[in-house]
Amino acid sequence: MPCGFLNVMVFECLARDGHARRGQMKFPRGTVDTPAFMPVGTYGAVKGLDAADLRMSGSRMVLGNTLHLALRPGIDVISRFGGLHAFIGWEGPILTDSGGFQVMSLGALRTIDEEGVTFRAPVDGRLFRLTPERAIAIQEALGSDVCMVLDHCPPYPASPEEIERSLARSILWAERSRRAHEREEQALFGIVQGGVDIPSRLRAFETLEPMGFSGFAIGGLAVGEPAPARLAILDALKTVLPQDRPRYLMGVGKPADLVTAVLRGIDLFDCVLPTRNGRNAHLFTSQGVLRLRNARYRTDERPIDPDCPCPACQRLSRAYLHHLDRVGDPLTLRLLSLHTLTYYQTLLARLRTAIEAGRLAPVAQEILALEGDGEAVR
Ligand SMILES: [Zn+2]
Structure with missing residues (x-):
């Protein structure tokens, strides 16, 4: 057991902002910072992603x-x-x-x-x-x-x-x-x-x-x-x-x-939404929703989201990912799921930091302003 003294889950609330709580769920297998998001591995796998991918996305x-x-x-x-x-x-x-x-x-x-x-x-x-x-x-x-x-x-x-x-x-x-x-x-x-x-x-x-x-x-x-x-x-x-x-x-x-x-x-x-939407090329980004199947991305040299630390955004263009999706390469499934999950985990990390700083209201407002299913990214 990694933490010798711990054999049951312990929950600790570290900070509050209004009703929001920033806490930790501590398990013998590791600590989960809360608020936290769990990807769904229905049959024991989050479709297209392995354990290393899940860790890289920030999932704990x-x-x-x-x-x-x-x-x-x-x-x-x-x-x-x-x-x-x-x-x-x-x-x-x-x-x-x-x-x-x-x-x-x-x-x-x-x-x-x-x-x-x-x-x-x-x-x-x-x-x-x-x-x-x-x-x-x-x-x-x-x-x-x-x-x-x-x-x-x-x-x-x-x-x-x-x-x-x-x-x-x-x-x-x-x-x-x-x-x-x-x-x-x-x-x-x-x-x-x-x-x-x-x-x-x-x-x-x-x-x-x-x-x-x-x-x-x-x-x-x-x-x-x-x-x-x-x-x-x-x-x-x-x-x-x-x-x-x-x-x-x-x-x-x-x-x-x-x-x-x-x-x-x-x-x-x-x-299941982040991975399901990722597979369907319906991508959440820090600027709103980006539907990668849209023809306008055929020649777009920019990353999906310049603020995202995922491997797709760090190394690849919208045009290349649009192309991979069009030709049905299985790599698309992994990269787009990884992007969307990373977006969720980055969002949760941002909320945790905002609660600690007592700044949740303005940060929440900013994220809610991106709401809407329409194409929001320019
Ligand atoms: Zn990304």
């Missing part, structure tokens, strides 16, 4: 999808390696989700009962059963540094009855997940559900609070709800979530979404 913690990994390659394979870190060659901290969100998105392919969820695996039609106990057992076998309780994420929009039903189930499953969880060196986070209904969200937190989780996630957002509804939930929770534990907003989002959530006290994020 990654997310693995429990359900995907349980289906392919299967826990028996990963267990042979002693867990996910050794299997994928990533030495830093890993957070695994519980599979709850993925199962719910299977729609008609799954049936939910009070005990758990049964579904047919989309890959081979195999029948698979996920219960709170099974979700924890799989994550313990994966050996992640943070694992999540199994939850029931209601769809959006959902009726008050649907929200109520899924919330009651999420709370029951949180309690069962906690009882099933045995690996003390692995942190366990509770998930606050409740749709876009503020009283339900507050009640969810109040019920989860005494269960003794090491951190709290806010789940069930970024599922199609309007931004003001999402911000209202974060506003309602920012003063009640405990100051001494990390707060994780699941599945969010665009750069502007990250900024507005950091302003409301969020410490941890994950999203």
Whole structure:
């Protein structure tokens, strides 16, 4: 263990600016400066990037999808390696989700009962059963540094009855997940559900609070709800979530979404967006969005973003990358994902520095002014 004295996650808040927090999550496998962004390695890889690329981008913690990994390659394979870190060659901290969100998105392919969820695996039609106990057992076998309780994420929009039903189930499953969880060196986070209904969200937190989780996630957002509804939930929770534990907003989002959530006290994020957008040549830059497939870049000698430290921006022109994308070279996938992820990590580092300096408001304003999907780069 690199830090001999540390065998569990420790969260420390180093500075505050309004509701925003600048902190550190310390694990035996390394320290993660917060607010932090985790790239998503669904099947144990962030598409197109290896561990060295992830480090170079500034990423210090990654997310693995429990359900995907349980289906392919299967826990028996990963267990042979002693867990996910050794299997994928990533030495830093890993957070695994519980599979709850993925199962719910299977729609008609799954049936939910009070005990758990049964579904047919989309890959081979195999029948698979996920219960709170099974979700924890799989994550313990994966050996992640943070694992999540199994939850029931209601769809959006959902009726008050649907929200109520899924919330009651999420709370029951949180309690069962906690009882099933045995690996003390692995942190366990509770998930606050409740749709876009503020009283339900507050009640969810109040019920989860005494269960003794090491951190709290806010789940069930970024599922199609309007931004003001999402911000209202974060506003309602920012003063009640405990100051001494990390707060994780699941599945969010665009750069502007990250900024507005950091302003409301969020410490941890994950999203497929930077790598997915990177692969589609939809690039975030310090001057706004740049759509590299646009013909105007065919002869453009400038880098994608002169302020970006990634290898693509340091060495290559827009024209060359535009060309690589056009001819479908697999190198494009790596370089553009690496650029977008580096942009996210640089953005988070900038927010951390701004919080330390008590200057988050003007810095946030500047970043939010870049918002918009239109071509912004000149
Ligand atoms: Zn770059």
